Amino acid sequence: MIIMTKILMLSVRPDEQAAIKAWQDRHPGVEVTTAAWELRASTVDQTAGFDGLVIQQRYNIEAEVYPKLKALGFKQISARTAGFDVLDLNLAKQNNLVVTNVPAYSPRSVAELALAHTLRLTRNLELFDDRASRQDFRWAGLQAKEIHSLTIGIIGAGRIGGTAARLFHALGAKVIANDLVENPELKDVLTYLPFEEVLKQADVVSLHVDLNETTHNLIDEHALSLMKPTAFLVNECRGPVVDTDALINALENKQLAGAALDTLTGEENFFNFNLEGQALPSQQLVKLRAMPNVVITPHVGFYTNIAVQNMVDISLDSALAVLEGQKPTTQVN
Ligand code: NAD
Numbered sequence: 001m002i003i004m005t006k007i008l009m010l011s012v013r014p015d016e017q018a019a020i021k022a023w024q025d026r027h028p029g030v031e032v033t034t035a036a037w038e039l040r041a042s043t044v045d046q047t048a049g050f051d052g053l054v055i056q057q058r059y060n061i062e063a064e065v066y067p068k069l070k071a072l073g074f075k076q077i078s079a080r081t082a083g084f085d086v087l088d089l090n091l092a093k094q095n096n097l098v099v100t101n102v103p104a105y106s107p108r109s110v111a112e113l114a115l116a117h118t119l120r121l122t123r124n125l126e127l128f129d130d131r132a133s134r135q136d137f138r139w140a141g142l143q144a145k146e147i148h149s150l151t152i153g154i155i156g157a158g159r160i161g162g163t164a165a166r167l168f169h170a171l172g173a174k175v176i177a178n179d180l181v182e183n184p185e186l187k188d189v190l191t192y193l194p195f196e197e198v199l200k201q202a203d204v205v206s207l208h209v210d211l212n213e214t215t216h217n218l219i220d221e222h223a224l225s226l227m228k229p230t231a232f233l234v235n236e237c238r239g240p241v242v243d244t245d246a247l248i249n250a251l252e253n254k255q256l257a258g259a260a261l262d263t264l265t266g267e268e269n270f271f272n273f274n275l276e277g278q279a280l281p282s283q284q285l286v287k288l289r290a291m292p293n294v295v296i297t298p299h300v301g302f303y304t305n306i307a308v309q310n311m312v313d314i315s316l317d318s319a320l321a322v323l324e325g326q327k328p329t330t331q332v333n
Contacts, residue, residue, distance in 0.1 A: 004030065005030045005031070005052065005320065006030075006050045006052070007052035007320070008052070008053055008054070009033070009054040009080075009316075010034075010035055010038060010039055010054065010057070011035075011036065011055060012034040012036060015308065016311075019309045019313070020312055023312055030316075030320060038057040039055050039057060040059065040061070041064050044064075044065045044069065044072075052075075052076060052322070053069070053078065054078045054316060055078070056080045056311070056315075057086055058268055060086050060087075061086055061087055063091055066091040066094070066095040066097060067095055069095065070096060074097060075098060076100065076318075077092060077097055077099050078315045078318045078319040078322075078330075079099070079315065080311040080312060082101055082103055084099060084101045084332055090333075098328075100318035100322070100330040100332065105311045105314065106304060107159040107160045107162070108304075108306065109303070109304040109307040110163075110236050110262075110301035111164035113301045114160075114164045114208070115164065117236070117297075118147070120260060121258050121260055121295065122144060122147060122150065122232065123144045126258070126294070127292055127293060130292035148173055150173050150203040151175075151201055151202050151204075152168040152206060153176050153199065153205045153206065154168075154178075154198075154206050155205060155208065156208040156210070156215075156237065157178075157186055157208070169189035169190065174191075175189055176198050176201060178193060200226050200227070202228075203230065204233075205227060206236065207235045207237050208237050209241060210237070211237070211238035215238075215241050217242070219235075219243065220246050221246040224256060225250075225255065229254060229255055229257065231257060232256070232257055233247070233256060233258075233259040235259070235260070235263055239261075239264040239266070242261075244284045244288075248287050248288065251288075257293065258291075258295075259293070260294075260296075260297075261288070262298075263299055264284070264285065265284070266281075266284070270298075272298055318330045
């Protein structure tokens with residue numbers, strides 16, 4: 001009798017199925033079952049009969065789920081995301097559940113969106129689209145700036161910020177950066193400067209820090225007041241890194257030329273929902289959407305062919321490693 005390892009993968013979207021099938025084909029001894037529902041107290045009983053668990057979800061997992069998973073024989077929970085804040089690492093540990101994540105599924109995916117957002121702003125594409133939507137096809141007042149004539153300021157030159165710095169450098173831009181830790185490998189593409197100096201000198205400030213106690217509201221009223229009135233802000237990291245009300249004020253008062261936002265505080269209430277014809281649940285979003293110099297994308301930095309494949313592969317590899325008694329490099333607790 002062949003004993004199959006059974007892994008249950010939750011919150012699976014249709015666009016992940018091809019990557020899951022490719023992994024499954026490479027692992028004939030494992031049976032991957034997919035489902036669209038999230039791991040919650042109300043659904044945990046449906047995980048019975050499986051050996052491994054892979055999740056990717058919006059809502060925090062309730063405390064009673066962990067002992068139930070232990071009682072059902074689970075040894076791990078693998079998140080196929082970089083962030084794992086929906087999980088309580090201590091409760092997982094107390095219940096002998098190894099938690100793994102996908103620390104770097106594709107820094108290029110987010111860095112390329114930072115580049116796309118930057119070009120959208122510096123070429124005034126949002127403003128041309130706005131005019132065109134009113135059948136106004138004039139170009140006056142919207143002369144663009146070429147990227148190699150600009151200074152790009154990277155805040156947080158880690159995996160994604162460092163990759164973005166390399167892309168901007170390759171296009172001939174001057175790249176300056178601020179980080180708590182300086183990476184010698186990046187010194188051929190960027191110059192490290194104090195935080196306030198980056199804000200003062202940059203034509204585009206691109207945010208790539210992780211959300212922690214030092215980065216919450218890092219871009220506040222004071223920080224925005226240091227930026228040039230011709231400068232743009234790009235936020236691809238986490239909504240709470242920017243004080244949204246201060247950003248709205250700065251844009252309304254023309255202290256800033258525009259912004260591109262792939263993340264926004266409160267986004268769990270509106271991003272990846274179809275709210276067509278409904279009142280928006282955020283007045284900040286209403287205000288930002290009304291501004292023609294603001295680009296908003298619904299947290300899609302990660303949403304590329306390569307990143308989705310890596311999230312599937314690395315999370316399933318991690319789950320299988322635990323089930324086979326190994327210690328995965330992606331273990332976080
Ligand atoms: P990373 O840990 O490699 O880089 C973060 C960098 O920020 C580090 O170098 C760190 O030293 C620096 N940093 C932290 N606090 C700082 C501060 N106060 N001042 C200056 N620098 C500071 O992380 P990463 O893989 O590059 O990811 C960065 C962030 O991007 C993630 O934490 C996540 O929030 C976000 N992200 C967004 C998407 C998306 O779809 N838009 C996808 C993946 C990740």
